[in-house]
Amino acid sequence: MSVEYNCILIRFGEIFLKGHNKKYFEDLLINNIKNALKPLDYVFNRSQGRYYIEEFGLNAGEIVSRLTKVFGIHSVSNALKVKTDPETVFDAARKMAPSEGKFRVTVKRADKRLPFTSAEMAAKIGGELLKASGARLKVDLFDYDFDLNVDMRDNGYSYLFYDKIPGAGGLPVGCSGNGMLLLSGGIDSPVAGWLMAKRGVRVNAVHFHSFPYTSELALQKVKDLAAKLAKYTGGVKLFIVPFTDIQYAIHEKCPESFMITIMRRFMMRIAEKLAKHSDCGAIITGESLGQVASQTMQSMNVTNSVVSMPVFRPLIGFDKEEIIAISKKIDAFDISIRPYEDCCTVFLPKNPVIRPKISEAIEYEYPLDVDALIDAAIKNTVTEYITE
Ligand code: ATP
Numbered sequence: 001m002s003v004e005y006n007c008i009l010i011r012f013g014e015i016f017l018k019g020h021n022k023k024y025f026e027d028l029l030i031n032n033i034k035n036a037l038k039p040l041d042y043v044f045n046r047s048q049g050r051y052y053i054e055e056f057g058l059n060a061g062e063i064v065s066r067l068t069k070v071f072g073i074h075s076v077s078n079a080l081k082v083k084t085d086p087e088t089v090f091d092a093a094r095k096m097a098p099s100e101g102k103f104r105v106t107v108k109r110a111d112k113r114l115p116f117t118s119a120e121m122a123a124k125i126g127g128e129l130l131k132a133s134g135a136r137l138k139v140d141l142f143d144y145d146f147d148l149n150v151d152m153r154d155n156g157y158s159y160l161f162y163d164k165i166p167g168a169g170g171l172p173v174g175c176s177g178n179g180m181l182l183l184s185g186g187i188d189s190p191v192a193g194w195l196m197a198k199r200g201v202r203v204n205a206v207h208f209h210s211f212p213y214t215s216e217l218a219l220q221k222v223k224d225l226a227a228k229l230a231k232y233t234g235g236v237k238l239f240i241v242p243f244t245d246i247q248y249a250i251h252e253k254c255p256e257s258f259m260i261t262i263m264r265r266f267m268m269r270i271a272e273k274l275a276k277h278s279d280c281g282a283i284i285t286g287e288s289l290g291q292v293a294s295q296t297m298q299s300m301n302v303t304n305s306v307v308s309m310p311v312f313r314p315l316i317g318f319d320k321e322e323i324i325a326i327s328k329k330i331d332a333f334d335i336s337i338r339p340y341e342d343c344c345t346v347f348l349p350k351n352p353v354i355r356p357k358i359s360e361a362i363e364y365e366y367p368l369d370v371d372a373l374i375d376a377a378i379k380n381t382v383t384e385y386i387t388e
């Protein structure tokens with residue numbers, strides 16, 4: 001088999017493209033594809049519910065790798081595109097054919113004007129390959145090593161390919177609106193952001209840092225994680241919020257066991273304010289039920305109660321192993337395990353409350369000037385747009 005593929009075929013989830021939103025979804029998906037391929041040379045074509053990338057020179061590998069990170073794409077294939085004329089198709093099939101082994105040919109004739117059925121054409125192509133190969137090739141429709149696919153589309157071209165490389169699935173980023181992810185340097189929150197991006201949410205992120213208790217390297221880690229997310233979303237607007245003064249105030253004026261609970265309430269309030277400013281409809285966190293003391297139902301109730309925006313917790317029912325598997329898949333894991341401290345480890349209480357009550361939190365926050373602390377933190381927030 002010696003062949004130079006001249007086309008990359010893109011298939012997208014048909015289901016969400018039905019109905020009156022079809023044009024909106026497609027425009028968004030095409031825009032996201034073009035964004036992902038921006039630095040590369042190529043030509044984009046579309047026809048009959050498929051997209052084609054052509055004239056890409058030596059960039060096929062890079063293009064496929066980028067396409068498989070665009071949400072909304074179902075699968076991609078490296079293909080050989082030829083004119084739909086029997087001799088030309090036979091010739092292309094001979095170029096694509098393996099030198100030995102068991103094979104089958106699957107023809108899809110989308111162009112119904114062609115004067116043969118899919119099965120007839122598959123048999124003809126199979127016959128040509130057998131003729132050309134001597135005894136080294138065998139047809140086996142069920143137990144085969146190679147399945148040569150031939151898609152005959154109604155644009156007058158046929159596309160020959162073997163593999164369907166799975167895409168990222170999901171919905172085009174942006175179609176579900178904007179979300180504000182609480183992004184720590186841990187394993188969970190980048191995965192939570194990725195899962196929501198997969199459902200079409202354009203992810204903004206907020207990170208709380210406790211300089212000088214947390215270092216520049218800890219902050220760099222968060223930016224590197226945001227850059228991994230950006231590979232899937234096109235870019236992440238990152239808000240970096242100084243948190244030390246708030247932590248000092250809580251440490252000084254509130255009971256130690258409520259340190260984390262009250263800290264979280266501040267994080268949520270600040271996240272909601274920033275979210276409203278940047279047109280976000282939801283807050284996203286990496287919490288998973290029961291993982292630590294601050295992730296009990298009661299704790300989440302107490303932290304939720306300071307905001308009115310929906311809080312998405314896509315990992316709520318995930319085990320750590322499941323989260324780690326996704327973290328590795330999106331190439332975030334090695335960054336997440338870099339050993340830098342998080343703001344939550346500063347002033348960590350020995351015995352955090354596991355079942356806090358809203359009334360207790362309100363009472364213990366009473367000595368704090370909540371609004372002034374929040375305003376100061378937001379005033380000193382730095383915004384960065386992170387790209388891959
Ligand atoms: P992660 O692995 O995401 O850090 P975790 O298991 O360490 O999660 P916690 O430390 O309890 O859990 O944090 C729960 C969630 O709170 C995180 O998933 C994240 O969404 C948010 N969070 C925690 N620390 C920060 C921070 N410094 N900045 C922004 N968000 C944070």
Ligand code: MG
Binds near residue numbers: 184185186187342344
């Ligand atoms: Mg953490």
